[in-house]
Amino acid sequence: MTRTIDIGVFTTAQLLDAIAPSDGGRDILDPATGAIVGRAPERTTAELDAAISRARAAQRSWAQLGHRERSSYLDKAADAVDANSEALAELLSREQGKPLNGPNARFEVGACSSWLRTTASFEIEPEKVVDDGVGHAELHYRPLGVVGAIGPWNWPMMITVWQVAPALRMGNTVVVKPSEYTPLSVLALAYVMNTVLPPDVLSVVAGGRDIGEALSAHEGIDKLMFTGSTATGKAIIRSSADTVKRLTLELGGNDAGIVLPDVDVKAVAQDLFWGAFINTGQTCAALKRLYVHEDVYAQVCDALVEVAASMPMGIGLEEQNVLGPLQNRTQFDIVAALVETARESGATVLVGGDPATEQAGYFYPTTLVADIDNSNDLVTHEQFGPALPIIRYSTIDEAVAMANALDVGLGASVWSTDIDKAREVAARIEAGTVWINKHGAVDPRVPFGGSKQSGYGLEFGVEGLKQLGAPQIISY
Missing domain, CATH: 3.40.309.10 (Aldehyde Dehydrogenase; Chain A, domain 2)
Structure with missing residues (x-):
């Protein structure tokens, strides 16, 4: 079972200090006022390679924990998000621009913990495909390995959790590349979650377009999840082809x-x-x-x-x-x-x-x-x-x-x-x-995905969870 964890509670200033680069980086500005919110790191592709290597090394032991214990970790991560909800909402409001109230910043942070808990609650058992007294066949879902997640700037925290929660629950480790516009929100969210998760299970590599391009083509990534424009989604499809990695794409809509x-x-x-x-x-x-x-x-x-x-x-x-x-x-x-x-x-x-x-x-x-x-x-x-x-x-x-x-x-x-x-x-x-x-x-219980050029693959619910696993038939 997971160990007892004391959950830390941070101010917005403490979160910004914790995620700030020791040197370099760039200023992130408040779109409402133009004031500096904080400083974001600008990682290199070499640092991305290192993060993926650490995620791959951590994945086996994470997968071996099993669904119940991984779900317990997701519940603890939700507790950590709830304990820091006001600091996270303030940072999100300052970086993304959305107000605290209405269906906005506080709503988004609350949705993060809700998605974590709901994803942790799903039952996913082997499915009997054939059992007729002559033959038996069961459908199982195994972890894929390392999942890459590229998120947008409009709902940076919530969509990151949409990608991360089912990936972790299925026994994968995750490397996240946040939008260049809203890296601080995602870095802070991951920092809070990582106070209760095992090391290297969840990593965030902030940087420019080169990081996203490298992630989508990287041979160490087994699946990529992307939310963003149709044009970028098409580029990801092309760059991922050589490694035949699985994709979930939630693209533009009108x-x-x-x-x-x-x-x-x-x-x-x-x-x-x-x-x-x-x-x-x-x-x-x-x-x-x-x-x-x-x-x-x-x-x-x-x-x-x-x-x-x-x-x-x-x-x-x-x-x-x-x-x-x-x-x-x-x-x-x-x-x-x-x-x-x-x-x-x-x-x-x-x-x-x-x-x-x-x-x-x-x-x-x-x-x-x-x-x-x-x-x-x-x-x-x-x-x-x-x-x-x-x-x-x-x-x-x-x-x-x-x-x-x-x-x-x-x-x-x-x-x-x-x-x-x-x-x-x-x-x-x-x-x-x-x-x-x-x-x-x-x-979080209802599958969601697009048709036509709005992408493919499902998120949410048990069906979305299955898409973070590799199907395996055991027949006897």
Whole structure:
């Protein structure tokens, strides 16, 4: 059994000091204020090689512990995250920009411990494939070895745990490469978890693109998990080919939502808003294009404008705010250009669309765009920010055709008071997950993955856990 572990409790300053490089590195800036948050190490590919070697050396003894003891370690890691939740949330807010409150920093840190505990709780037993009195065959899942994990900047802590928890539970060791934009959050999370995990089971190697490229091609990595853009995912597929490593790719999305004419607008307005604007729109499975039947189009637009007006945006450490800045200048410029293109095409900007130039930080106002054509760039390009196009439709066939027209299919949603009708429409949508009367509501028990160019492989639940194992048939 695992030994009794005293869990350390740290301040944000202590975490930053613990993860800071002894020399070199680079400053990480707060996207809300421009102030220095802390200093991140810039590791070399030689240091990556060393981390992978240590992970491989630690993997055998970690695997030999068995599921029950590894689950106990995951529970202890969750305890450590909970004990340090406020310090982690403050650091996350300062580095990523998301506010403490709302479905943001405190929510994200809480999700980390929840995912660890839930993953630890899954039962995974050998499956009888044949048992007919003549022959027997069982399906087992064995550890793969060393898993590489490359994470994004939008939910840096939570998505890291999505990758790490099932990999560790299955008996693999993990080497994480965080986004260059948000390395401190991931380094601090791993530091906290490593106060209770055995040495070298979980490593973080922060650095630039060269680290990600080396990780995806490295012969010492048995599986790679990646969350990010479709373009980078394609590059990873190519670079991983020579080593035939397994991949789980959660790539870009441009999720559609279809509002049916029988919808109760007041009942769903808040959920529609947060489906689109969670994390200030910086979420892969956020609602990014909304199709509304002509009978309720004006009502939905008015209701969303009213909700938007009630949601304060500002510096994340100020408790009243629930929307924050875009995390980086590149993303700010993308959103601004797409909204301006829509405006110039004749679309109606109902609210937002004009960032305050005198304000520090990458704040783009909550923006709703109506009377927009389905071929507009704001509809066809993933904006990944706080700007939602609202497209009018006349028939369900038309709405489904527009929703399915793009080459991505991560998530989608249908909004209606008639669940049976909503299920019929949902079955026609080409997406890995279709929610009804909600959007982006991921659950650690429910498998999640994309279709088309939104990636392949499943995460979450027992099915996601199995994808971190090597299937083995024992037949006798």
